[in-house]
Amino acid sequence: MFLQQLVNGITIGSLYSLVALGLTMVYGIMRVLDIANAGAYVLGAYLGVWGYTHTHSLPVALLAGVIGAALVGYLFQRLIYTPVNRPDDPIVPLIASIGLFIVMEDLFRLIAGPWTLTFPARLPFQRLALGGVIVTGSQLTILATAAVLFLLLWLVLNKTKIGLGWQATAQDTETSMAMGINTRAVLAFAFGMGYAFSAIAGILVAVHHNAVFPTMGDIPSYKMLAIVVLGGLGNPLGAILASMLIGLLEAFVGGYVGSSIPTDALAFMALIVILLVRPQGLFTSGGAAK
Amino acid sequence: MPPFLEVQNLQVSYGRARVVRGVSLEVAAGECVALVGANGAGKTSIIRSIMGLTPATGGRVLINGADVTGAPPWKRASAGIGYMPEGRRIFSNLNVERNLLVGAYQVRDQTRVRTSLERIYGIFPRLRERQSQFGSTLSGGEQQMLAIGRALMSDPRLLIIDEVSMGLAPVLVSQAFQLITRLHVEGLTILLVEQNAKKALQVAERGYLLESGRVVLSGTASDLSGHPDFVGTYFGRTCTTGAE
Incomplete structure (x- = not known):
């Protein structure tokens, strides 16, 4: 039971991480809480279904989701967030992001219909039984994909020029510009990568539950806020650790306590406790937590 | 001209x-x-x-x-243009070496970047000793060295x-003014x-x-x-x- 819940918790945490990373990377550089990032999660799922229906290839489905969501992220940043963003007034972009998310949900409903689509993808992994622990093919796919993406993100942030640009800009945009960093390009990278990560999470969840529907981004849209605040806003490592913490909490509470405590509320309960004892977030080093 | x-x-x-x-x-x-x-x-x-x-x-x-x-x-x-801003404004959550690399952000040739890095470490041996330390852990004087070093990393004309x-x-x-004199004498x-x-x-x-x-x-x-x-x-x- 314990090991099973551990696997379940890490799987849920991995999915949360992918969405939370996008949100925290955008916040780190623009100080905008981008609710519409959850729209990329749904967009990814729809584009994934569309790509899979046409090719029966999960990599192609992932690619369709990544490209489409990254493009939307870039356009939102250039056309909406950059024009409305003011350092002294974070409410305007926050309201804009809520509006964008609502518009996206309604567009999904109008274009794809209000019903649930199935996503019966062939998975690269088979169900694995280790002693009493069962790891499904979709769980293995989620864990493997998340591991690859975490490694990729670490490499990008620590071994590439654009990653250095992101870290510098997240700390001090003005000085970064004066040092020759094209902060517009860094911003586009953060939005593109953030939306792409969310899209991948959306596809993986859609495959895991074999379901895609217009409102599937509702719970991630607010739960991710709790997670990124827990992890320390703008801190990618903090976002991953907080996601894992919430994923494990949900799995263990769901497994041992049952449905008497709603698992979707756990992130907020944890948030309230953390805000009382450590308002700067659990993990504030290594990022631009502000 | x-x-x-x-x-x-x-x-x-x-x-x-x-x-x-x-x-x-x-x-x-x-x-x-x-x-x-x-x-x-x-x-x-x-x-x-x-x-x-x-x-x-x-x-x-x-x-x-x-x-x-x-x-x-x-x-x-x-x-x-290389720029050392007022108040130094080093990146406190990046280590010394990555702070310096930010200064060479626009330099594509990695050999040139390594050469600049060695040159800065030659001018400020203390920065070499501190290369893996975060900017926030440096003393005021070391931060000043880092800010000047970062500005020099792109091999600026001004x-x-x-x-x-x-x-x-x-x-x-x-010491800072002696360094400025030295840099100016070097052209x-x-x-x-x-x-x-x-x-x-x-x-x-x-x-x-x-x-x-x-x-x-x-x-x-x-x-x-x-x-x-x-x-x-x-x-x-x-x-x-x-x-x-």
């Missing part, structure tokens, strides 16, 4: 407050020029406007003859130094912005004295430091002469 940096009738305002009122100055290749004035005279606003961090409300900034008044800061940096002496102990101030063009006018004019060849957002005196360093208005400004007498 045009001067490397030319500022023509620059005006800068913050809201309704005009802080720079028609400043013109130039720095020729190979020169060391000091921009001096009391606190609030507009020195940093001029530099920020030259770097593109504060938009000019009037006038022009030319680098090597090209008008960059509307260009973003990174384009100005790529035109060959180095702009804003208040190098700020917050440093007198012995470190002397680097320098625009030095300082409240410590006496020190700045010992290093510079020419200078501009600012007061209330205007250039009230300009000339060679020796002319400036002996000028009665310069002495008056720094020792309490009201300046009466217009720009020369």
Whole structure:
């Protein structure tokens, strides 16, 4: 039971991480809480279904989701967030992001219909039984994909020029510009990568539950806020650790306590406790937590 | 040949407050020029406007003859300007080496980046010892070294130094000015912005004295430091002469 819940918790945490990373990377550089990032999660799922229906290839489905969501992220940043963003007034972009998310949900409903689509993808992994622990093919796919993406993100942030640009800009945009960093390009990278990560999470969840529907981004849209605040806003490592913490909490509470405590509320309960004892977030080093 | 940096009738305002009122100055290749004035005279606003961090409300900034008044800061940096901002502003959550690498962000040739890194470590051996330490753990003097080193990483044609002496102990101030002299002797063009006018004019060849957002005196360093208005400004007498 314990090991099973551990696997379940890490799987849920991995999915949360992918969405939370996008949100925290955008916040780190623009100080905008981008609710519409959850729209990329749904967009990814729809584009994934569309790509899979046409090719029966999960990599192609992932690619369709990544490209489409990254493009939307870039356009939102250039056309909406950059024009409305003011350092002294974070409410305007926050309201804009809520509006964008609502518009996206309604567009999904109008274009794809209000019903649930199935996503019966062939998975690269088979169900694995280790002693009493069962790891499904979709769980293995989620864990493997998340591991690859975490490694990729670490490499990008620590071994590439654009990653250095992101870290510098997240700390001090003005000085970064004066040092020759094209902060517009860094911003586009953060939005593109953030939306792409969310899209991948959306596809993986859609495959895991074999379901895609217009409102599937509702719970991630607010739960991710709790997670990124827990992890320390703008801190990618903090976002991953907080996601894992919430994923494990949900799995263990769901497994041992049952449905008497709603698992979707756990992130907020944890948030309230953390805000009382450590308002700067659990993990504030290594990022631009502000 | 045009001067490397030319500022023509620059005006800068913050809201309704005009802080720079028609400043013109130039720095020729190979020169060391000091921009001096009391606190609030507009020195940093001029530099920020030259770097593109504060938009000019009037006038022009030319680098090597090209008008960059509307260009973003990174384009100005790529035109060959190294910048040490007021207050150092090192990246506290990056280690020393990555702070330095930010300074070479626009350099594509990795061999050149390694060479610059070695050169900076040669100038500041202390930074080599601290290369994996986060910027936040450095002392004020070490942070100053890092800020200058970062500005030199791109091998700039013009180095702009804003208040190098700020917050440093007198012995470190002397060391900083010795370094600036050394860099200038090696051929680097320098625009030095300082409240410590006496020190700045010992290093510079020419200078501009600012007061209330205007250039009230300009000339060679020796002319400036002996000028009665310069002495008056720094020792309490009201300046009466217009720009020369």
